[in-house]
Amino acid sequence: MYLTYKNYLVAKGVGLCVGFCYSHCTNNYKKEMDFFLSILGEMKADLPHCLDLEGNKGQSKAKVNAFAFAWLGYIQKKTAITPILCTGYSFFSNFTSAVAKYLL
Template sequence: MQNRNKQNIKVIDVSHHNGTIDWAKVASDGVKGAYIKLTEGTTFLDKKSYDNYIGAKNAGLRVGFYHFAHADNDPIAEVNFFLNKLGSMKVDLPHCLDLEENKGKTKAQVTAFAVGWMEYIERKTSITPILYTGYSFIKSNFTSAVARYPLWIARYSGSNRSKGFANPGDTAIWDKWSMFQYTDQGKVNGIKGNVDINEMDLDFFNSINTGVTVVENNKPSAQLQPGDSGLAIKEL
């Protein structure tokens, strides 16, 4: 696959693990986009997702959400949960399926889950999703059935994780990455501790870029609904 390029777009991905973020400082550090964890499985809503959304949007960043998948679930149920929690929040980046655990499933089963998830969300939203996964996970868990979806690949370089590989290496399924997570130990102003840093391929960015819509500080109604349970309800 292609090498990293200085013209590519700097994107971070965050979750509640990154604590409270000063998004104005993040934007001033050359970051142009942020993927925010929204959901996991069919029950978990990230408690920082909405605050991160408001902060990143109003700092001028392109914003997208990712869903951490459990391959032993029904992919349709996972998509419906993700979209329910997304509500009226406005995205600038494609929805992301984060699939990095096979949950004991076979390659055919993991692939079927991924294709089912991505096909369904594409039908529901008219947005082609992106697939996030690790380099070593691809060979053992995916077939070429996922090839039509853009790849967000993660691979680090051991003791030199802060700089990362020049490229993640080759795969039998994709010959190009759309985004490359080259470190999980990055440093960005406005975030305490380490943060995942990615390069988004410039051509891919240009193909999806529609600009940023600044949003009002009103919590989307779909964040919590009658019948919901779990951490968010306990906190409320």
């Protein structure tokens, strides 16, 4: 938490736009996002929250998609900010059109 806050203050202090990304597709998305939001505290994002998902961690394509869609929808509901998806070109084909509707 301290390092995150320190990095946030330094970035904001030099005029950078700040955004946050976090994810592990093997986690419970609600618990993960509630934790993520709790550690942000007073830190405010200038950019949309970002699902950074570039590997399946041994999960099936269906599981990765279900996780991604749930994560993106949950964070949007909790923050009223439409999130974005960060992934690699070689991993993007793992997502269905339901997930692909979010900006990259």
